[in-house]
Amino acid sequence: xxxxxxxxxxxxxxxxxxxxxxxxxxxxxxxxxxxxxxxxxxxxxxxxxxxxxxxxxxxxxxxxxxxxxxxxxxxxxxxxxxxxxxxxxxxxxxxxxxxxxxxxxxxxxxxxxxxxxxxxxxxxxxxxxxxxxxxxxxxxxxxxxxxxxxxxxxxxxxxxxxxxxxxxxxxxxxxxxxxxxxxxxxxxxxxxxxxxxxxxxxxxxxxxxxxxxxxxxxxxxxxxxxxxxxxxxxxxxxxxxxxxxxxxxxxxxxxxxxxxxxxxxxxxxxx
Amino acid sequence: xxxxxxxxxxxxxxxxxxxxxxxxxxxxxxxxxxxxxxxxxxxxxxxxxxxxxxxxxxxxxxxxxxxxxxxxxxxxxxxxxxxxxxxxxxxxxxxxxxxxxxxxxxxxxxxxxxxxxxxxxxxxxxxxxxxxxxxxxxxxxxxxxxxxxxxxxxxxxxxxxxxxxxxxxxxxxxxxxxxxxxxxxxxxxxxxxxxxxxxxxxxxxxxxxxxxxxxxxxxxxxxxxxxxxxxxxxxxxxxxxxxxxxxxxxxxxxxxxxxxxxxxxxxxxxxxxxxxxxxxxxxxxxxxxxxxxxxxxxxxxxxxxxxxxxxxxxxxxxxxxxxxxxxxxxxxxx
Numbered sequence: 001x002x003x004x005x006x007x008x009x010x011x012x013x014x015x016x017x018x019x020x021x022x023x024x025x026x027x028x029x030x031x032x033x034x035x036x037x038x039x040x041x042x043x044x045x046x047x048x049x050x051x052x053x054x055x056x057x058x059x060x061x062x063x064x065x066x067x068x069x070x071x072x073x074x075x076x077x078x079x080x081x082x083x084x085x086x087x088x089x090x091x092x093x094x095x096x097x098x099x100x101x102x103x104x105x106x107x108x109x110x111x112x113x114x115x116x117x118x119x120x121x122x123x124x125x126x127x128x129x130x131x132x133x134x135x136x137x138x139x140x141x142x143x144x145x146x147x148x149x150x151x152x153x154x155x156x157x158x159x160x161x162x163x164x165x166x167x168x169x170x171x172x173x174x175x176x177x178x179x180x181x182x183x184x185x186x187x188x189x190x191x192x193x194x195x196x197x198x199x200x201x202x203x204x205x206x207x208x209x210x211x212x213x214x215x216x217x218x219x220x221x222x223x224x225x226x227x228x229x230x231x232x233x234x235x236x237x238x239x240x241x242x243x244x245x246x247x248x249x250x251x252x253x254x255x256x257x258x259x260x261x262x263x264x265x266x267x268x269x270x271x
Numbered sequence: 272x273x274x275x276x277x278x279x280x281x282x283x284x285x286x287x288x289x290x291x292x293x294x295x296x297x298x299x300x301x302x303x304x305x306x307x308x309x310x311x312x313x314x315x316x317x318x319x320x321x322x323x324x325x326x327x328x329x330x331x332x333x334x335x336x337x338x339x340x341x342x343x344x345x346x347x348x349x350x351x352x353x354x355x356x357x358x359x360x361x362x363x364x365x366x367x368x369x370x371x372x373x374x375x376x377x378x379x380x381x382x383x384x385x386x387x388x389x390x391x392x393x394x395x396x397x398x399x400x401x402x403x404x405x406x407x408x409x410x411x412x413x414x415x416x417x418x419x420x421x422x423x424x425x426x427x428x429x430x431x432x433x434x435x436x437x438x439x440x441x442x443x444x445x446x447x448x449x450x451x452x453x454x455x456x457x458x459x460x461x462x463x464x465x466x467x468x469x470x471x472x473x474x475x476x477x478x479x480x481x482x483x484x485x486x487x488x489x490x491x492x493x494x495x496x497x498x499x500x501x502x503x504x505x506x507x508x509x510x511x512x513x514x515x516x517x518x519x520x521x522x523x524x525x526x527x528x529x530x531x532x533x534x535x536x537x538x539x540x541x542x543x544x545x546x547x548x549x550x551x552x553x554x555x556x557x558x559x560x561x562x563x564x565x566x567x568x569x570x571x572x573x574x575x576x577x578x579x580x581x582x583x584x585x586x587x588x589x590x591x592x593x594x595x596x597x598x599x600x601x602x603x604x605x
Contacts, residue, residue, distance in 0.1 A: 232548060
């Protein structure tokens with residue numbers, strides 16, 4: 001029954017809980033209940049509460065599956081009350097992965113905002129797994145304040161990696177903050193990649209998506225090379241229930257990542 | 272294709288025989304409306320095959336309004352009974368056609384829809400008396416079953432004239448050969464005359480066709496047109512729940528003792544929170560957008576996916592509408 005029922009979530013225990021920011025936490029599961037590729041998402045069931053879609057933040061090559069999640073509503077409120085050892089359910093993988101075969105040999109320009117950096121971490125780790133296949137990885141990541149940056153424990157290590165160029169910015173700094181201040185587009189003023197051939201990947205809140213995309217289009221990226229994570233209400237994940245549809249796309253099936261070429265004619269695609 | 276006649280005195284015998292194999296539902300006319308009711312051997316059998324489709328759509332037989340689809344942490348098998356639907360109309364077959372594509376044609380196959388579909392024998396009936404709310408002809412459909420169902424019959428004075436559209440339908444005719452007789456040319460001629468008459472009536476009710484470029488017009492509709500179209504909508508959602516082609520649903524979890532029961536519930540895109548995400552963003556926060564989404568879904572997107580309209584012309588939406596909005600008027604004017 002388990003294998004053929006697409007609505008059944010596989011039970012798995014929470015192994016470890018790592019708070020990232022005041023309202024964002026990483027949940028490491030005890031194992032990898034489903035195989036996935038970077039960019040695909042899963043539905044996470046909180047028993048008796050319901051399920052919600054999340055993209056894993058861990059490498060597809062890791063033994064344990066991780067999700068970095070912001071507390072925003074009913075399902076995530078309940079998740080944040082859970083403890084290590086508690087049971088959750090996982091359904092998936094859903095959607096299409098990033099087309100890594102098209103990224104080979106190229107510079108990859110990754111832009112993240114807030115908790116939107118979580119799925120990008122999965123992509124980044126998948127790229128690191130085969131780093132020699134890519135020319136260089138650029139990461140531009142912004143959050144509201146230094147406190148709101150996720151993976152602060154990991155970023156310094158990533159910045160040391162040869163062929164990784166990682167810049168941070170915060171909307172509002174504090175006394176200890178030495179880095180850039182301003183919304184994420186301030187670190188997009190210089191785009192040091194070959195925009196004619198490079199893919200760029202964006203994930204973040206709706207306004208950040210809108211303005212970053214504008215900026216990347218101005219910078220000269222080809223529309224079909226701008227990969228955008230579409231945050232939509234997803235219930236079934238199977239391309240049937242219709243909740244996630246934007247224009248003619250089922251985001252759960254055709255996405256969750258769509259290109260600017262695909263969504264540019266849709267009015268307010270990021271809402 | 273051969274046709275077979277079931278004489279009036281054999282209809283009840285046939286229905287009784289089928290009902291021994293699975294529960295059987297047939298149309299009964301009561302207080303101005305037709306309903307599909309369960310047949311019980313011993314009850315009075317008072318079918319009405321002439322009137323238009325039942326008041327309720329038949330999607331619930333395949334896709335119930337509340338359906339348990341999983342139990343957590345341990346799932347279980349939920350048995351599905353064999354059923355006969357005896358005398359449904361083509362507008363409901365068109366709904367099944369849409370569902371077949373969504374739930375079985377598009378990967379992954381929905382196991383619950385498929386099992387019910389496999390275990391439900393659909394026997395359709397001609398629709399000789401179209402009413403003012405009917406508009407299947409505008410969508411290119413006939414007032415009689417011509418595919419999807421296992422068997423279709425035409426009610427003639429000398430009996431029900433059957434035709435099989437599936438292997439399963441042929442097997443039923445074969446199994447009950449003793450009560451059927453092979454149709455005569457005169458029977459088939461009579462059938463054709465009745466069908467032509469029904470088409471004529473429909474063409475009189477809906478004399479103005481939809482434009483050939485309807486999908487493009489729906490896609491390009493401007494804000495003023497959409498506002499005018501939805502002006503009277505009070506968001507009662509009756510049109511969507513009454514619709515035999517609407518397939519939206521929501522998965523909802525409930526505590527059942529120590530376990531969790533996952534229930535699939537009909538949903539409707541006119542609900543304000545339908546597309547809202549956890550973070551609060553809502554791509555269709557305005558009723559204009561939600562109202563038009565229904566038209567885009569049925570007359571633009573679904574045509575792009577499957578090259579058919581996700582509308583059967585059954586007219587339930589306009590009869591159910593609290594504001595008496597007639598979908599035809601909107602489509603004629605878009």
